[in-house]
Amino acid sequence: MPGVNRRFWSSSLDFAIGPGGPLPQAWDRWVEHRLAYVLLALATLISHRADVLPLAGAALAWLLVTGFAVPRRWRAHGAVLAVSFAGTLTLASLLMFRETLFLLFMISCFFSALKLKPAPLGVLALAATSLMINTIGSGGPLRALADEPVLWLTIVAVQTGAICGGTLVGRKLSEQNEARRAALDKLEAALAENAGLHRQLLAQAREAGALEERQRLSLEIHDTLAQGFTGIITQLEAAEQDPAQWRRRMATATALARENLAEARRSVNALRPGPLDEARLPEALKAVAERWAQRSEVAVEFTATGTARPMHPEIEATLLRVAQEALSNVAKHARARRVGLTLSYMEDQVTLDVRDDGSGFDPARRGDGFGLPGMLRRVQRLAGTLAVESEPGGGTAISASLPAIGAA
Structure with missing residues (x-):
């Protein structure tokens, strides 16, 4: 050739x-x-x-x-x-x-x-x-x-086979490229959809955060300003009815006003409650109970069981607010003579029980105010439970249980 x-x-x-x-x-x-x-x-x-x-x-x-x-x-x-x-x-x-x-x-x-x-x-x-x-x-x-038949037939066969093989491989690669292109298009569409969902979730998260912050502020205002003003009004009314105790009542109302103002500022700034700044939870609860007893003239007995240990700040703040709200409800509604507070440290839970011997009420008709519903929201926000037992004339028992998450 x-x-x-x-x-x-x-x-x-x-x-x-x-x-x-x-x-x-x-x-x-x-x-x-x-x-x-x-x-x-x-x-x-x-x-x-x-x-x-x-x-x-x-x-x-x-x-x-x-x-x-x-x-x-x-x-x-x-x-x-x-x-x-x-x-x-x-x-x-x-x-x-x-x-x-x-x-x-x-x-x-x-x-x-x-x-x-x-x-x-x-x-x-x-x-x-x-x-x-x-x-x-x-x-x-x-x-x-x-x-030379063998030579030329071999050349023709090899060349034809090579072209056919190359064409088949090319078509296969083209199909694979097309499949990859389609997969990439689907991936881009999925990424675009995920980006849209992400933006939607961010918007929902912002809305949920704003709602949660409003709820937090409403609860804090109720647990600080509302309770403080109630105590101040009670002391002023008592001073008006009993001139002999006027000076003591006024001093108590002034102290309540200062304390209430400080707590309001702390609540707005999302800081820990004042009683927890310089004391552990058992001591802070005991101090709150003693001050409440002096103002309300109702006997309070505080007990702590188990091994006390520092809890996560949110856990301690929630238990303190629950105690304050429960005591405030006793002062406003129960007409009780004695109140018992028990803080129990267990292996996986920390529980606060508040019991009184007051007039009690029907839990099914407790209303939609900020009292018990507010306590329930606080506890549930931390994956806890709130149990209320009461009956007319039989006193009231409130038990708040939260997971025992230690302080970092």
């Missing part, structure tokens, strides 16, 4: 299957519509032979007729593609018989063969193109096969 033919065979194989794998879609369109014209013109210009011009013109006319004269809806039909390929291969072969350089134009037949359907027809067209492109330089397919 002539050396030039072997070089062209190698070049045509690389060109047909593409060194970079699958052809991009834009390159496919360029190959389909322009490559044959470019290769035909290039071979014609390089050859510098006038005797090939009529045949080259016929090839150009054939390309124009099959590419543009045929209605667009028929161009992709299998029969039209087959006729177009057969004519192109015939003209390319005749040109190559005249001038070997028209092998360049013959290369476009590989791409035309790849468009044929069904697949066996495309494989046959590839084999025919390979046979012509490799044997014309050796006298044509009949002479080449008569001289």
